[in-house]
Structures are given as structure tokens and as C-alpha cells.
Amino acid sequence: MQHEKLSMEELNRKTVEEFKQSEKIPVIVVLENIRSAYNVGSVFRTADAFLLEAIYICGYTCVPPHKEIKKTALGAEESVTWKHFENAGLAIEELQALGYTVFAVEQAQHSIKLNDLAYNTGDKIAVIFGNEVSGVEQSTIRQCKGCIEIPQLGMKHSLNIATAAGVVLWELVRTHLPLSTEGV
Numbered sequence: 682m683q684h685e686k687l688s689m690e691e692l693n694r695k696t697v698e699e700f701k702q703s704e705k706i707p708v709i710v711v712l713e714n715i716r717s718a719y720n721v722g723s724v725f726r727t728a729d730a731f732l733l734e735a736i737y738i739c740g741y742t743c744v745p746p747h748k749e750i751k752k753t754a755l756g757a758e759e760s761v762t763w764k765h766f767e768n769a770g771l772a773i774e775e776l777q778a779l780g781y782t783v784f785a786v787e788q789a790q791h792s793i794k795l796n797d798l799a800y801n802t803g804d805k806i807a808v809i810f811g812n813e814v815s816g817v818e819q820s821t822i823r824q825c826k827g828c829i830e831i832p833q834l835g836m837k838h839s840l841n842i843a844t845a846a847g848v849v850l851w852e853l854v855r856t857h858l859p860l861s862t863e864g865v
Contacts (some may be wrong), residue, residue, distance in 0.1 A: 700760040705734040706857050708850065709781060711809040713769040713817055714740040715842060720813065722753030723843035729757035731854040736761055737776070737807070739769040753843075769809060769821040781807040785817040785825045786849055788838065792830035795852050802856050808849055810842050 695703065710728055715721055721743060728736055738744050744765050745751070745758040766772040776783050782800075784793075786808050800806060808829065811817030822828060831840065831848055840848070 695760075697756070697760045700729065700732070701762075703732060706732050706854055707781075707803065707805040708733045708853050709735045709737060709776060709805075709807040710846065710850070711737045711739060711769060711772050711776075711783075711807055712742045712842075713809055713821060714812040714815075715742040715810070716813055717842075718743045718747050718749030719753045720842045721747075722750040722755075722758065724810070724846045725750065725754035725757040725761050725763075727843070727847050727850055728761045729754075731850055733761065733850065733854075736763040737766060737772040738763055739766045739772050769818065770824060773807075773809075773821070773824045776807045779805070781805040783807045783809065783825045784827055784829045785809045785811070785822045786831070786845060787811065787817045787822060787828045788830050789822060789828040792828035795829055795831050795849060798829055798852070800853075806853060808853070810846055810849075813842055 708731075710724055710733060712721060712724060721738070725736060725745075743750065745754075745763070750758055766775075773783050782804060784806065809817050809821060809825065811821070817828075829849060831845060833840070
């Protein structure tokens, strides 16, 4: 079997307008005090790739338009719905009022391993990613249903926020995908 890269036409990418009108996967990403605009842009790109509901930006996390967000988001900052909150507590209050179950992505006592997280495909879930050095604020964690932890096996026990977001969001999204036998 020969594997050839797909052309841009074969990728059948959505326009910004088509993306905005598409039915979204009921997952909202919350970014709390992220220092790097490049990380923010990467999360926008991942949210676009997985057709997520929105990104909630909290605290001093920078917001679009921003040149460093633009550099890594590659236009996803135009397609993904986002909203800024003064702090994560206000974002959590809104999410809970909208029926979202909110989890912090953090290593904590009694955290749930990502691969053990039980949820139904239609559940509305929000996940909070925290600062690159200090993580999710303890006061924020207290407002969440719990913490999700990515199992890690090596010497380092932390991942870059953009990488962690990719891992967690893929796990939440993959059950929404239609089963495919193509390429088997």
C-alpha cells in the first residue's frame, strides 16, 4: 500500500464560517494565567482541530489579537469562540450554570487518571489548564468537581501546557468520532 500525503483539496478543510456554523463537541477549555502566548495559540489550534465549543481565557492569559497567538494558532483564533474572564472562578460559575462539569488538569490528591475518567459522549465537560510553573490555582481546584491527571511514566512529571491540552482534549474528543474501517 502506497501512502501519499493528502492535498489541501483532499483535506476538505472548513472555512471560518463553516466552522462557526458546525455542531461542536461539548468541551470547553479554560486557560488560567498562561504566561506564553505561543501556548495559548497552540491551544486555539487544537480546539479548532477537535471542533470544541470554546476557550475561556482567565487572568493574565493574553487574548487575541496577539502576534504570538497568531503565529501558533494559524488562524484558529478567528474560528474558535473565546471569552475572557477576570479570574477562573467567574468562568467556573458560568460553566456550572450552563451545565458543564468542570475538572482541573492537575496532579493532586485523589485525582482521576485520564484513562480512568468516566463520562458519556454527550456530557458537557470543561477542563482547566493552569500556569506553566505553578499549575492550576488551589482556589480554582476547590471549585472543580475534581482533577484529571495525565499518567506519566518517566523522570519528568510535567508536560508543556500545549502538549497536555492535546493529550487531554484528544481523550475527551475521540469518543465523538464515527467508527471507521478505512485504512484497515
